[in-house]
Amino acid sequence: MTLHRLAAMRAAGEKIAMLTCYDASFARLLDDAGVDVLLIGDSLGMTLQGRDSTLPVTLDEMAYHVQCVARGNRFAWIVGDLPFASYHTGTEQALLSAAALMRAGAHMVKLEGGGWTVPVVRHLVERGIPVCAHLGLTPQSVHALGGYRIQGRDEDGAERLLREARELAEAGAAMLVVELIPSALGERLAQSLPIPVIGIGAGPGCTGQVLVLHDMLGVTRGRLPRFVRNFMQGSDGIEAAIRAYVTAVKDGSFPDPAQHGY
Numbered sequence: 530m531t532l533h534r535l536a537a538m539r540a541a542g543e544k545i546a547m548l549t550c551y552d553a554s555f556a557r558l559l560d561d562a563g564v565d566v567l568l569i570g571d572s573l574g575m576t577l578q579g580r581d582s583t584l585p586v587t588l589d590e591m592a593y594h595v596q597c598v599a600r601g602n603r604f605a606w607i608v609g610d611l612p613f614a615s616y617h618t619g620t621e622q623a624l625l626s627a628a629a630l631m632r633a634g635a636h637m638v639k640l641e642g643g644g645w646t647v648p649v650v651r652h653l654v655e656r657g658i659p660v661c662a663h664l665g666l667t668p669q670s671v672h673a674l675g676g677y678r679i680q681g682r683d684e685d686g687a688e689r690l691l692r693e694a695r696e697l698a699e700a701g702a703a704m705l706v707v708e709l710i711p712s713a714l715g716e717r718l719a720q721s722l723p724i725p726v727i728g729i730g731a732g733p734g735c736t737g738q739v740l741v742l743h744d745m746l747g748v749t750r751g752r753l754p755r756f757v758r759n760f761m762q763g764s765d766g767i768e769a770a771i772r773a774y775v776t777a778v779k780d781g782s783f784p785d786p787a788q789h790g791y
């Protein structure tokens with residue numbers, strides 16, 4: 530997988546299937562099952578470390594898991610999450626943090642937020658580091674946002690999100706993840722931006738979809754957001770569940786706006 534291939538998939542209307550992944554064994558399995566993009570998300574703070582937010586995750590921990598995934602992967606595009614406070618003090622800090630993940634085997638780094646991140650994105654892209662932006666519910670800002678709440682619901686919020694997304698794409702972001710926003714806004718973003726828009730709780734109109742691996746395999750305990758579907762139900766094993774996810778994303782049957790949308 531390459532950036533050009535991802536852009537060609539978007540242009541051809543082929544949906545992009547992305548999942549979080551944190552280790553070599555799952556990287557091999559997801560790659561074999563046809564997942565296009567593996568995201569080493571800082572959600573590993575919850576899924577692997579048992580914490581209640583992504584905030585404590587460190588750059589060294591992210592680099593370790595990027596290395597593990599890169600060893601197991603053969604074809605998929607690898608995105609490494611820049612963790613909380615690893616790009617917040619300025620462009621030079623962001624470059625050093627991104628370099629740590631690229632050296633570990635990432636093909637692209639992801640960072641959260643709009644506005645203040647625009648010069649950071651431009652700085653990384655100009656230096657040859659592909660960047661995925663992340664808007665909507667941005668978990669590193671969970672306390673500022675007042676919890677895991679739907680974003681962009683009113684007209685002002687939606688316009689702000691559209692503006693920030695446009696600015697990030699103009700700065701060179703080659704992909705955008707949007708989390709927990711109304712389906713109509715997800716579709717507007719995907720139609721108006723020149724880059725792939727990957728949704729998580731953002732409706733079927735996005736260019737592609739991403740879920741947290743442990744959520745879609747039914748491993749996560751407790752109440753899950755409504756956008757999650759447990760793909761183990763109706764599948765006779767983990768690989769079958771991953772293949773069912775890829776198929777459902779590609780044929781547009783996941784997410785179902787009535788069941789998983791806002």
Ligand code: KIV
Pocket residue numbers: 549568569570571572573610663706708729739741
């Ligand atoms: O950290 C993560 O897993 C993410 C996804 C929820 C998109 O950012």
